[in-house]
Amino acid sequence: MKQNSIIDSLTIKGLSYYIFFILMLTAKGLGLDSGDKLYYVLSLAALACIACKLCMTEYRFIEAVAIGMLVLIAFFAYINSGRLGIVLSVLAIVGMKDMDIGKLFRLGLVTFGASFIVTVLGAISGFIPNPLVVHEKGAIGEVIRWGMGYSTGNIFHVSYFILVVLLVYHMDARYGLKNLFWLMMGNILVFVFSLSYTGVAVTSFYLLLNLYAIKRKRLSLSERVLCQLPLPLCFLFSFIVPFLVKYPLGQKLDSLLQARLSFSSYYLTNQPITLLGTRMKEVPYSWVIMDNGYVYILMTFGVIVLLLFILAYMSAVITYTRRGEHGKLAIIFCFLLYGIMEQFISNAFMNLSLLFIGEMLFNAQNPRKIMRLQKIGIFSGLIKIGEKKVLFLKKKSVRREKVVEKIVHRRKWIWLSAGMAGVLSIFVYISFEPKADYITVPLTALNYIDAQGALFHTEDVYEQKSDLNNLMEHYRQITTDENFCNKVLSELKKNDGNNVDEAADLTAGKLKSMVEFSLPQYVHSSGIYNVFRMRILETDCDISEETYVSILKEITGELQSENEKAGISTELLIPERIWKSEGTDRIEHIVYKDSYFVKKDGNIVRTEQIRTAIIWMLMGAMTGSIISGACVAGVNRKT
Known part of the structure; x- marks a missing residue:
């Protein structure tokens, strides 16, 4: 049976929700998150649209009460946690009143599919x-x-x-x-x-x-019972198994899951558990991440939100099992399974099964007469406006469907053209692409950078962080002075005979770009202000790690007299890898190099050559399909 178009019977209130959904799904499809300004711009526009949808929708009294409570809980969870996503997700759920989930998912397919393709192509081409x-x-x-x-x-x-x-x-x-x-x-x-x-x-x-x-048209009794198990099993796994990591079996499982159990155990035992969420205390190590969605909901949004989440999914599983909507159950179970490995399940624009909860709560077929929300004042007028049909898109939609129908009719020819173009692209790549000895990547691709570091310990503890920062800034000015840098390079070329060629290529400008000062994380959290850190960032692939160590030693050696004046002792650290998320320890300020050396390794090079060949094949196939599809559409238009 042919599915109805989204344009059919489209109302203004429906359009408002669709725009809200498109904006947020596009944000996720483009890989945006709370750290991106564009995400907040899209979120504000989406909030305006969903507000219009809620005002233009007629709710029963009990629905209005439920919506008020859910939005209020989400608002307080947002205030406490600073995470806007909880509000957007709750609004997505309560806004499902009078919405067709099938049409919404078809719109989501087009929106998310286009965003996904744009993101991947942009990354491949280097635009993002x-x-x-x-x-x-x-x-x-x-x-x-x-x-x-x-x-x-x-x-x-x-x-x-x-x-x-x-x-x-x-x-x-x-x-x-x-x-x-x-x-x-x-x-x-x-x-x-x-x-x-x-x-x-x-x-x-x-x-x-x-x-x-x-x-499977109909489930047996045992299958219906099995359908009730995924949610409690995921819940128990998330909150019981992390406390078993001290036992051999737990350690093996933790290793298999890349320390996710240890991370969950840390948060459950070291961070506060609240009713309506909180901001996390500073984590001592940047690599301790919250990669469990259930633990994330509890620790970030609180006990009440987690209980509502569990109760809603229990109701959804029971409801869809009784209705025999097995496809929805499959989606729910897989998102629940993903929740024990990733934290995104509280986001309705990634965990799409949350929309089923909105459908279940606000679009249920209930023959009982329940008091409706009284139509008074401005809301009465807005409800009438919301019910008006949107017709201006109808004509364009019919024309588009005819073009798609013609392309589908000639799809075998398009597939053949795409395959031939893909094979030809691989041949071109193998024939003309030079073989690399090592891999370089843009700096923008890196979440990290390797570094050599040293700690500077003061004899006395400063009362204010600003005092320690002033001392650190003084050292920054010394080490970035051009005369100081030239003196370090001169000594490096004398003493580092094994790497004299690498040292000869260094300039004072390059050396200044490598030096970075910061306060260690534990200094921020402890309030004991007696240590700051200097790092030499390994930004140049033509310089060996040994030379970077020599650079660090030369700089600390030249600072010895300054250390004696200030009462400072120096401690050299082992090599480390710095992540972009570590506060001020960032690499965006590096402007002296366009690419960064990853590893002179034959295995990595061979793997990247295979991947590049696959990309060439896919790009060729895509180009071939677009050209052949355009030809088909053009021919059919003429005929």
Whole structure:
């Protein structure tokens, strides 16, 4: 049966919600988060749209009370945690009144699909940053994990999973083995770049589970009982297993999950648990992250929000099991499973199953007569405006559907053209692309940079942080003085005979760009102001680590007389890797080099050559399909 177009029977209030949904889904599809200014701009515009939708919708009295309570709880959780996402997610849920989930997901497929493609293409072409991390992956050895425009490889794979969910839900009963095969190929292809075991496993599980859900018309009693287990199992795993890491089995599981259990244990035992959320205390180590969605909800938004989350999902699972809507159950179970590995499940624009809760709560078929929200004053007029139809998009929609129908009719020819163009692109790459000895990447791709460091201990503890900062600034001015830098370079060339060629290429400007001062994290949190830090950032791939160590030693040696005057002792540190998120320890200020050396390693080079060949093939196939599709559309328009 042909599905109704989104444009059919579109009302002004429906359009308001669609715009709200498009803006927020686009933000997530582009990889934006709370650290991006554009995210806040889109969020403010989205808030205006959802406010219009709520004012133009008629609610029953009990619904209005429920909405007021949920929004109030979300608002206080936002005030306490500083996380706007909880408010946006709750508004997405309560705004589902009179909305068609099928049409919403079709719109989401177009919106998120376009954003996903733009983000990945932008990262490949270099228009937007393409974050990377070098990881040790078992027998493979060291490999690069690409974010492809998203913050990490994990989020890249999460985004593909969301796209798959939207597409498969749109297919509904048409989903079959052929679709499973091609989407699984896409899953493997994304894994080649993301190297996200969680992403490839959960996506594969969903593709298989949904096929079973489609083919299984009616569940047996045992299957209905099994449907009630995923939520409590995920909950118990999140809050019980982290306390078992001291036992051998827990340690093995923790290692398998890349220390996620240890991280959860740290937050559950060292951070405050509140009713309506709080801001986290400063974490002593930057690598301690909250990679469990259930723990994240509890620690960030509080006990009340977590209980509402659990109760809502319990109701949703029971409701959809009773209705026999197995496809929705498959989506819910996979997002719940993702929640024990990632923190995004509280966000309705990534965890799309939260929208099912809105559908269940506000679009339930209830024959009982319940008091409606009284239509008075301005709301009465807004409700009438909200019910008006939007017709100006109808004509363009019909024309677009005809073009799509013609392209679908000639899809085999388009597929053949895409395949030929992809094969030709690989041939061109192999024939003409020079083979590299090592890999360089743009600085914007890095979440980290390697560094050599030293601590400067003062004899006395300063009462104010500003006093220690003033001393640190004094040292910064000394080490960035051109005469000081030239003196260090002169001594380096004399003493470092083994690396004299590397030292000869250094200039005072380069040396100044490598030096960075900051206060250690534990100084900020402890309030004991007697230590600051100097780092030499390894920004130049042509300089060996040994030379960087020599640079650090020469600088600290030249500062010896200044140390004696100020009563300071110096302690050299082991090499470290600095993450961009560590406060002022950032690398954006480095302007002397466009690219950064990753590793002179044959394994990494070979892996990147294979990935680059795949990118050439995909770009060629995409170009071929676009050209052939345009030709088909042009020919059909003439005929």
